[in-house]
Amino acid sequence: MTEPALTLGIEEEYLLVDPVSRDLVPDPPPELVEALENRHEGAVAREFFRCQVEVGTPVCRSIAEARTELTRLRRSVVEEAERHGLALIAASTHPFGTWRPQKHTDRSRYDQLARDLGVPVRRLLICGTHVHAGIEDPNLRIDLMRQIRYFLPHLLSLTTSSPFWQGTDTKLKSYRLAVFSELPRTGMPEEFQSYGEYEAALAALVQAGVIEDGSKIWWDIRPSARFPTLEMRVTDVCTRVEDGLTVAALYQCLLRMLWRLRAQNIAWRRYRSVLIEENRWRAMRYGFEEGLIDWGKGKLVPYAELLEEVLVMVAEDAAALGCEAEIANARTILARGTSAHRQLAAYYEALAGGADEAEALRRVVDRLILETKEGLEAAA
Numbered sequence: 001m002t003e004p005a006l007t008l009g010i011e012e013e014y015l016l017v018d019p020v021s022r023d024l025v026p027d028p029p030p031e032l033v034e035a036l037e038n039r040h041e042g043a044v045a046r047e048f049f050r051c052q053v054e055v056g057t058p059v060c061r062s063i064a065e066a067r068t069e070l071t072r073l074r075r076s077v078v079e080e081a082e083r084h085g086l087a088l089i090a091a092s093t094h095p096f097g098t099w100r101p102q103k104h105t106d107r108s109r110y111d112q113l114a115r116d117l118g119v120p121v122r123r124l125l126i127c128g129t130h131v132h133a134g135i136e137d138p139n140l141r142i143d144l145m146r147q148i149r150y151f152l153p154h155l156l157s158l159t160t161s162s163p164f165w166q167g168t169d170t171k172l173k174s175y176r177l178a179v180f181s182e183l184p185r186t187g188m189p190e191e192f193q194s195y196g197e198y199e200a201a202l203a204a205l206v207q208a209g210v211i212e213d214g215s216k217i218w219w220d221i222r223p224s225a226r227f228p229t230l231e232m233r234v235t236d237v238c239t240r241v242e243d244g245l246t247v248a249a250l251y252q253c254l255l256r257m258l259w260r261l262r263a264q265n266i267a268w269r270r271y272r273s274v275l276i277e278e279n280r281w282r283a284m285r286y287g288f289e290e291g292l293i294d295w296g297k298g299k300l301v302p303y304a305e306l307l308e309e310v311l312v313m314v315a316e317d318a319a320a321l322g323c324e325a326e327i328a329n330a331r332t333i334l335a336r337g338t339s340a341h342r343q344l345a346a347y348y349e350a351l352a353g354g355a356d357e358a359e360a361l362r363r364v365v366d367r368l369i370l371e372t373k374e375g376l377e378a379a380a
Helices: 030-039 063-083 108-117 138-157 176-180 195-207 241-263 273-286 303-313 315-321 324-336 339-352 357-373
Strands: 008-017 044-046 052-056 087-089 129-134 221-223 229-232 292-294 299-301
Touching (some): 030 044, 044 063, 063 241, 087 357, 129 241, 138 221, 138 241, 138 303, 176 273, 241 303, 241 324, 292 303, 303 315, 303 324
Antiparallel strands (some): 008 052, 008 087, 129 229, 292 299
């Protein structure tokens, strides 16, 4: 069997904030995004809300190339924001920003979304990371999508960065997915046995007139509507660029591992969606703190144990893809916590030190501003 290219493309979404108030900027200067679009044609885009900016790397043949491109893009947005008196945070929710004052970008697609989806899309003040992996064979794309669903909660657990919503500790490490689930066609995709099955389901939706194409399907993982890729969408955006690269590399390695097994006529054991969804919820609620369910064993297992099992499984693939250092960084994420852990620590440390809730939340934003820039030079 021909090995898929497994090229990488990484998209990250960011929030623009006022460095004085630390609040979101509902209407940033149009020159800011225009400058970025001119500087990086096709690689920087406006998101639904004007306070958001999205970057997307070109097709990368290796994680090293993805590192260079993603670092360059994030650094450019940081620099351009600062040039216009603003700051950037890479977090899936703002610690205290609210959705009501936000203005959506004046584009026909976004105007239509606002009309069709109402308040749920107006509440969509969230950011994520999407990782595209190049898989030329459409049937292989669907087969690997079916199998890798099992590992999506494991990836989400390493990326959580949305513990707050409108100034409240939600007690979820990834509240972003709770907000996103208000939209239709989200969550875990069902099992498709072939690309033809997927196309038939997509065609039924298009024929019924509810969507125009596959870009309006927002599952945690989906065949891209634009590229011959399998697009992983479940993860929060990582505040540290290094952590985002680790998750992209781990996703790439898991796909190669599953392909390698398939070449030997072996498939990952099938589990019902209800079981995978249970781990998805645990990853949203606890991150990696309370473990996930190993459905083969039928019991909760500490995340550290599960991670070590995964790292052993993909060791051969990490060596083949040249991403051993990025994969090893998963242990570092576990040791120092995700962005959600660090945000909560900053918040409760500030409260313990005598700050009121508003000041404590502002300190969380300060930490996010610093961490968003951290490592950009070293990662270049």
